Amino acid sequence: MQENKYNTIVIVGQQFGDEGKGKIVDILAEESYMVVRFAGGPNAGHTLVVNGKKTVLRLIPSGILHKNTVCVMAQGMVIDPFVLRDELHALDEAGISYRGRLFISDAAHLIMPYHIQEDKDREASTSNPIGTTKKGIGPTYEDKVARRGIRLGDLRNLEKALNVADQTNINHYKALLGSREALNVYLTVARDIIVPFLADTSTLINDAVRAKKNVLFEGAQGTLLDIDHGTYPYVTSSSAVAGGACIGSGVGPTRINKVIGITKAYSTRVGEGPFETEFAGDIAHRIREAGNEYGSVTKRPRRVGWLDLPALKYAAQVNGLDGLAVTKLDTLSHAKMKRFWVRSEFDACGGKLNQPDLKLVDGWEEDLSQAKTLKDLPENTRRYLQMIEDEVGVPVVMVSVGADRAQTIPVGNIWSN
Ligand code: IMP
Numbered sequence: 001m002q003e004n005k006y007n008t009i010v011i012v013g014q015q016f017g018d019e020g021k022g023k024i025v026d027i028l029a030e031e032s033y034m035v036v037r038f039a040g041g042p043n044a045g046h047t048l049v050v051n052g053k054k055t056v057l058r059l060i061p062s063g064i065l066h067k068n069t070v071c072v073m074a075q076g077m078v079i080d081p082f083v084l085r086d087e088l089h090a091l092d093e094a095g096i097s098y099r100g101r102l103f104i105s106d107a108a109h110l111i112m113p114y115h116i117q118e119d120k121d122r123e124a125s126t127s128n129p130i131g132t133t134k135k136g137i138g139p140t141y142e143d144k145v146a147r148r149g150i151r152l153g154d155l156r157n158l159e160k161a162l163n164v165a166d167q168t169n170i171n172h173y174k175a176l177l178g179s180r181e182a183l184n185v186y187l188t189v190a191r192d193i194i195v196p197f198l199a200d201t202s203t204l205i206n207d208a209v210r211a212k213k214n215v216l217f218e219g220a221q222g223t224l225l226d227i228d229h230g231t232y233p234y235v236t237s238s239s240a241v242a243g244g245a246c247i248g249s250g251v252g253p254t255r256i257n258k259v260i261g262i263t264k265a266y267s268t269r270v271g272e273g274p275f276e277t278e279f280a281g282d283i284a285h286r287i288r289e290a291g292n293e294y295g296s297v298t299k300r301p302r303r304v305g306w307l308d309l310p311a312l313k314y315a316a317q318v319n320g321l322d323g324l325a326v327t328k329l330d331t332l333s334h335a336k337m338k339r340f341w342v343r344s345e346f347d348a349c350g351g352k353l354n355q356p357d358l359k360l361v362d363g364w365e366e367d368l369s370q371a372k373t374l375k376d377l378p379e380n381t382r383r384y385l386q387m388i389e390d391e392v393g394v395p396v397v398m399v400s401v402g403a404d405r406a407q408t409i410p411v412g413n414i415w416s417n
Pocket of ligand 1: 016017018043044045130131132133134135136137138220221225234235236237270271272
């Protein structure tokens, strides 16, 4: 592998998750020595299509499909052992070997059955739900921050893990597992699944960075779901922004060379919370169907909205973006719109939908799926990309026109310029 100008790149979602990060990471992973996931857990669902075959990964980094890429699940993550077991099983079935190249931080936290139950109970019992994925994410991070969580390294000493689980968790949730014996069984199974992969991942990553190997940090969720910078309280419980790559993996900020943000050509959101550009009706339905906008974890229909440029500008600022990848331009062709809306601070000419800052742009109906260069795109699609660059102030460095790896237009080499 030749030495590049940039060897550490962070990939982060600029909207509410589901921007198509998995596919972009998968492509960049080809030239990566290592791919690191640094936040979230099985609330994420990265759908990859390779040669027409679909794989959904929830915990394991998208780089795993490349047979030589080292994959790391770092300490910012929360891990459900049974989801991990299912993913490992799926990889076994697909003939993808991962032993010796999949490493999990011993400081990542363990999702327990009572975390999942608490997540579900809370969502069911409030009149104001967050619309979580009900995978136990929030309660697991709560226990982490309250300094009563179980770290994966604790599984090496089951007695210690058992004591933490036994003492710290309120009787109601303990009741779920019934007894210390049942907790013991759960932790024993978790140990057998997880311990073979445990490592001091912070050192592994820093060693790779020092050796100038290409390391890709794969964000989960999106900036507007970030615990500190998102639409609180309708957010997830971890750091989904670029800074989270440092916190969640133990690599210092001075070691990160580049940050690339991913945005869809329109917006979607799953779960509750504000969504300025949301709309319903026939066009939303068309976009949802054309873009298969259903949650990859929960299968919930995603809410649909126009591209929100001020929100994108905010996300670009919070993440310190160097470049933007714009995905799902093809979905807008399939939705067959002569013109459509974007939210914009500039040239506002709208007033429709009670939103004075919506402006109309020219649409396109051409099939983009075979486009190999920007020049192959219709003029209106190119204008749309130019408008995004101009208003966000960040260059577009990659464009996606279909689910397959091959349906991607690179704008220069991200590792070298
Ligand atoms: P939680 O992460 O399960 O606690 O859910 C909190 C909020 O984040 C909910 O609105 C979820 O729908 C949303 N969310 C969590 N993970 C993802 C994701 O990977 N894609 C999109 N939305 C997500």
